[in-house]
Amino acid sequence: MKKLFAVVCGIVALCAALALGSWALNHRQGGGSAKLLTIYNWGDYIDPALISKFERQTGYRVDYETFDSNESMLTKIRQGGTNYDLVVPSEYTVQRMKKEHLLAPLDHRRLTNFHYIAPEFRNQPFDRGNRYSVPYFWGTLGIIYNDQKVRAQDVQHWSQLWNPRLRNNLMLIDSARDVFAMALISQGQSVNTTSYAKLKQAQDHLKTLTPNVKAIVADEMKMYMEQDEAAVGVTYSGDAREMMSVNHHLHYVVPSEGSNIWFDNMVIPRAAKNKAAAYAFINFMLEPANAAQNAEYVGYATPNAAARRRLPKRITADQAFYPPAKTMRHLQVYRDLPLKTLGVYNDLFLEFKMFAK
Amino acid sequence: MRQKILFIVPYALWIVLFVIAPLVLIFYQSFFDISGHFTLGNYADYLTSRVYLKMTLNSVWYAFLITLVTLLISYPTAYVLDRLPNKQFWLLLVILPTWINLLLKTYAFIGLFSRTGSINQFLRFVGLGSHQLLFTDASFMFVAAYIEIPFMVLPIFNSLAEISPSLINASKDLGASQWQTFRKVVLPLSMPGVKAGIQAVFIPSLSLFMITRLIGGNRVITLGTAIEEHFLTTQNWGMGSTIGMILIIAMFIVMFVTGETKQKGGSR
Amino acid sequence: MSKRHVTWSGLYLALVFVILYAPIIYLVVFSFSAGTTMERYHGFSLRHYADLFGDTRMITIVFNTIIIALLASLIATIIGTMGALAIKNTRGKWRNGLLSLNNVLMVSPDVIIGASFLIFFTMLGIRLGFVSVLLSHIAFCIPIVVLMVLPKINELSPTLVDAAYDLGATRWQALSQVVLPAITPGIGAGYFMALTYSLDDFAVTFFVTGNGFSTLSVEIYSRARQGINLEINALSAIMFLVSLLLVLGYYFISKHGGRRNRIVTVKEGDAQ
Numbered sequence: 001m002k003k004l005f006a007v008v009c010g011i012v013a014l015c016a017a018l019a020l021g022s023w024a025l026n027h028r029q030g031g032g033s034a035k036l037l038t039i040y041n042w043g044d045y046i047d048p049a050l051i052s053k054f055e056r057q058t059g060y061r062v063d064y065e066t067f068d069s070n071e072s073m074l075t076k077i078r079q080g081g082t083n084y085d086l087v088v089p090s091e092y093t094v095q096r097m098k099k100e101h102l103l104a105p106l107d108h109r110r111l112t113n114f115h116y117i118a119p120e121f122r123n124q125p126f127d128r129g130n131r132y133s134v135p136y137f138w139g140t141l142g143i144i145y146n147d148q149k150v151r152a153q154d155v156q157h158w159s160q161l162w163n164p165r166l167r168n169n170l171m172l173i174d175s176a177r178d179v180f181a182m183a184l185i186s187q188g189q190s191v192n193t194t195s196y197a198k199l200k201q202a203q204d205h206l207k208t209l210t211p212n213v214k215a216i217v218a219d220e221m222k223m224y225m226e227q228d229e230a231a232v233g234v235t236y237s238g239d240a241r242e243m244m245s246v247n248h249h250l251h252y253v254v255p256s257e258g259s260n261i262w263f264d265n266m267v268i269p270r271a272a273k274n275k276a277a278a279y280a281f282i283n284f285m286l287e288p289a290n291a292a293q294n295a296e297y298v299g300y301a302t303p304n305a306a307a308r309r310r311l312p313k314r315i316t317a318d319q320a321f322y323p324p325a326k327t328m329r330h331l332q333v334y335r336d337l338p339l340k341t342l343g344v345y346n347d348l349f350l351e352f353k354m355f356a357k
Numbered sequence: 358m359r360q361k362i363l364f365i366v367p368y369a370l371w372i373v374l375f376v377i378a379p380l381v382l383i384f385y386q387s388f389f390d391i392s393g394h395f396t397l398g399n400y401a402d403y404l405t406s407r408v409y410l411k412m413t414l415n416s417v418w419y420a421f422l423i424t425l426v427t428l429l430i431s432y433p434t435a436y437v438l439d440r441l442p443n444k445q446f447w448l449l450l451v452i453l454p455t456w457i458n459l460l461l462k463t464y465a466f467i468g469l470f471s472r473t474g475s476i477n478q479f480l481r482f483v484g485l486g487s488h489q490l491l492f493t494d495a496s497f498m499f500v501a502a503y504i505e506i507p508f509m510v511l512p513i514f515n516s517l518a519e520i521s522p523s524l525i526n527a528s529k530d531l532g533a534s535q536w537q538t539f540r541k542v543v544l545p546l547s548m549p550g551v552k553a554g555i556q557a558v559f560i561p562s563l564s565l566f567m568i569t570r571l572i573g574g575n576r577v578i579t580l581g582t583a584i585e586e587h588f589l590t591t592q593n594w595g596m597g598s599t600i601g602m603i604l605i606i607a608m609f610i611v612m613f614v615t616g617e618t619k620q621k622g623g624s625r
Numbered sequence: 626m627s628k629r630h631v632t633w634s635g636l637y638l639a640l641v642f643v644i645l646y647a648p649i650i651y652l653v654v655f656s657f658s659a660g661t662t663m664e665r666y667h668g669f670s671l672r673h674y675a676d677l678f679g680d681t682r683m684i685t686i687v688f689n690t691i692i693i694a695l696l697a698s699l700i701a702t703i704i705g706t707m708g709a710l711a712i713k714n715t716r717g718k719w720r721n722g723l724l725s726l727n728n729v730l731m732v733s734p735d736v737i738i739g740a741s742f743l744i745f746f747t748m749l750g751i752r753l754g755f756v757s758v759l760l761s762h763i764a765f766c767i768p769i770v771v772l773m774v775l776p777k778i779n780e781l782s783p784t785l786v787d788a789a790y791d792l793g794a795t796r797w798q799a800l801s802q803v804v805l806p807a808i809t810p811g812i813g814a815g816y817f818m819a820l821t822y823s824l825d826d827f828a829v830t831f832f833v834t835g836n837g838f839s840t841l842s843v844e845i846y847s848r849a850r851q852g853i854n855l856e857i858n859a860l861s862a863i864m865f866l867v868s869l870l871l872v873l874g875y876y877f878i879s880k881h882g883g884r885r886n887r888i889v890t891v892k893e894g895d896a897q
Binding site: 364365367368369371372374375376377378379380382383430433434436437438440441443446447449450451452453454455456457458459460461462464465466468469475503506507508511512515516518519549550552553556557560561563564566581584585588589594597598601604605607608609612613 | 634635637638641642644645646647648649651652655663664703704705707708710711721723724725726727728729730731732733734736737738740741742744745763764765767769772773775776777779780810811814817818820821824825827841842845846849853857858861864865868869872875876880
């Protein structure tokens with residue numbers, strides 16, 4: 001009994017010591033919530049040096065919290081409990097949040113650096129007039145392939161993925177919208193279709209793809225492709241960039257017949273406590289020097305025209321990541337679909353996955 | 358008597374607040390469709406859908422296999438551990454790996470199992486050639502068992518350590534072979550530990566989801582995957598809750614089945 | 626004959642340990658890679674360790690994680706042990722019912738638990754952050770503690786407890802002098818398993834955390850989209866080393882204090 005009691009005391013003492021340590025680490029000047037900015041973003045999606053720079057420049061203290069998917073982030077925002085001042089959702093989530101009145105409209109007079117955003121990335125269909133959102137990064141859905149295993153001309157288009165020569169050599173991303181986008185575009189349909197017949201058709205088409213499908217994975221596809229586990233993968237441009245920097249046999253293609261273009265955007269939730277700080281942060285991140293530094297750190301494509309000019313040529317000249325205007329015209333943005341339709345997408349996808357086995 | 362009541366208060370409070378309340382919430386939600394209307398449709402959908410029924414069978418089957426593999430690895434491990442000097446130390450070494458983040462360990466497994474990974478390099482070196490290891494049932498089961506081993510070893514070890522050496526000596530003195538001693542004395546006495554281990558492994562295995570994707574490449578789909586998707590992607594909490602209820606009911610059945618045999622064995 | 630038996634079992638155990646530690650060794654090796662990802666080794670470097678020690682945010686998160694794990698497991702162990710003692714006194718249907726309720730949180734997928742706890746906490750108006758995370762971790766650690774302690778209690782001979790009462794022990798004395806020492810291994814096992822649950826949990830913590838509070842798992846999972854930095858490997862290597870040292874320390878203490886321990890066991894044995 002004495003021994004048990006001693007152990008309990010030991011544990012409590014250790015906790016107290018750790019708490020003291022963590023308090024000492026965070027003992028920065030100027031507490032108070034007026035000076036606090038709470039950011040909710042994807043993990044490792046900003047150069048940490050920029051946060052320190054922002055804190056130094058403005059005197060705000062930044063709390064940086066992270067999420068791993070739009071949907072789980074949305075669940076938290078909806079439920080309240082924490083008041084985030086600045087969030088970085090993808091475009092279809094912006095639309096959803098707008099619909100659910102979770103966002104505060106932006107006052108463009110306070111967005112002094114908005115003019116740095118390139119005109120082609122303003123005024124997107126998911127948020128006309130950028131009333132609620134400012135683009136942060138953008139990218140595409142495309143095909144990544146290993147030049148040791150397939151020839152470049154064999155993987156330029158979605159329909160080529162059905163080639164029997166790719167048997168058991170294709171990896172798909174585990175997302176209903178993206179896999180259906182691939183099937184729908186290859187059949188000449190819109191990625192935002194709500195017609196059950198068309199979706200069913202796409203699913204039938206997908207089922208004929210199953211012999212080629214090796215696995216349906218998510219973020220870990222990076223690791224798989226880098227390790228030569230498959231010849232071809234369907235993935236996002238940001239992930240592709242990461243893979244290519246590790247394995248030089250990998251290349252990324254955005255099919256010219258069309259694909260999805262996505263945006264991650266900075267928004268201010270309606271429940272934000274410190275809107276002034278949020279505006280200061282958005283303007284800070286739009287500053288060309290900062291945006292360029294962030295783009296180099298994260299490796300995604302920046303919508304900031306001035307920042308793009310500051311980036312090294314080898315990055316901006318790469319057509320896979322900054323596609324030519326001809327391809328850009330064919331890229332489609334995901335619209336936020338009614339929950340019922342979204343349910344259909346997911347049910348059909350789940351059935352496809354079960355079928356793939 | 359008063360002390361006895363005081364005793365149960367925190368635990369009872371926990372059951373009411375963190376078990377019954379969420380349970381009621383899940384049950385309540387399972388009767389609503391995606392647009393918030395009361396319905397029995399979720400249950401009807403579940404019971405009539407071939408996809409879900411197949412998934413349910415899949416989950417049970419894989420959970421069973423994982424539990425079996427884990428048991429087959431863990432029982433001898435616990436048995437050998439129990440015979441070592443400083444066995445508590447060795448036991449801690451079995452638990453230690455679980456304190457490293459699961460996602461990281463899974464990424465490490467991807468690195469070990471991949472075509473260019475360490476295991477295939479070794480196989481090529483020995484002259485066995487490289488093999489497809491990832492996305493196979495074997496690798497999925499292996500990693501799942503890997504995660505669960507400590508949860509099985511621990512209770513078995515505890516019940517083995519409890520067996521008095523004099524019982525084993527007595528059995529030997531009576532002329533029983535090592536195998537007979539094991540079968541007639543050690544195995545029955547370690548059964549409570551085995552049961553606790555099975556409960557700690559089988560039940561969570563029903564709702565595995567992350568490694569089904571990372572290691573199994575979504576070739577194995579369990580109810581956990583479906584719930585995950587309904588709660589997050591589709592935002593159809595009703596259907597997700599329905600499947601959750603099914604899982605909980607399955608667990609109740611498992612508990613009552615193993616509970617009854619326990620009483621038979623334990624009745625004095 | 627018996628010597629050969631020992632080597633076989635030794636070999637088996639060695640194999641199990643190799644498997645258990647293989648992925649961790651892999652992680653540790655890559656923490657010294659000069660590259661940035663876990664795919665190709667680029668030669669020795671300590672840069673990820675340097676990164677880690679410069680990253681106060683990460684160190685704070687680690688401290689938070691350990692505090693939550695230690696405290697939640699401790700409280701869960703206390704409540705769980707009390708619960709197991711209470712379950713011991715029930716019979717038949719009640720017992721099965723209680724045990725089933727006990728296991729509900731183990732079978733429910735983390736998303737469901739996380740989402741319902743989130744709804745629950747916001748309904749009660751509990752501020753999301755340290756307290757809500759601590760409460761949730763205590764909540765989902767309790768069942769495993771009960772599962773680990775209960776078999777020990779079941780093995781406890783009732784005559785032993787009766788004997789204690791016959792000798793004039795109060796209920797408290799019987800508990801602290803007889804019952805608790807006998808079930809200590811189960812309590813220890815429960816505590817360590819609770820630690821495992823707490824350190825590894827992502828989904829529940831994600832939903833109930835807030836106001837700048839974060840744990841290691843949440844941070845690691847949300848970095849997956851960007852590719853997990855080798856800084857995390859360096860961190861895991863250090864955490865692993867520290868826990869290994871603690872375990873080794875425990876080993877040496879128990880070895881040197883061995884004689885005293887033995888006397889204690891003899892005494893316990895006498896009591897039985």
